[in-house]
Amino acid sequence: MVKALSARFYFVVVDDEGKERMKSRSISGLSINAPDQDVVLLGEAYGALKNENYFAVEKNVTHVIK
Structure with missing residues (x-):
């Protein structure tokens, strides 16, 4: 049984020294029925809002196993 669904989105930023750094953003509390395509579309929309x-x-699914 699926208990929770979240997503993590990875992006690159350039710091003050000009070095590229990998960062990520997480969104939790997504619908447990969301297909992969919807999670990708969410990332595209959220990235456009944040200019990233x-x-x-990464789609993270938490299952209840007991």
């Missing part, structure tokens, strides 16, 4: 370009999306 996500190169990877």
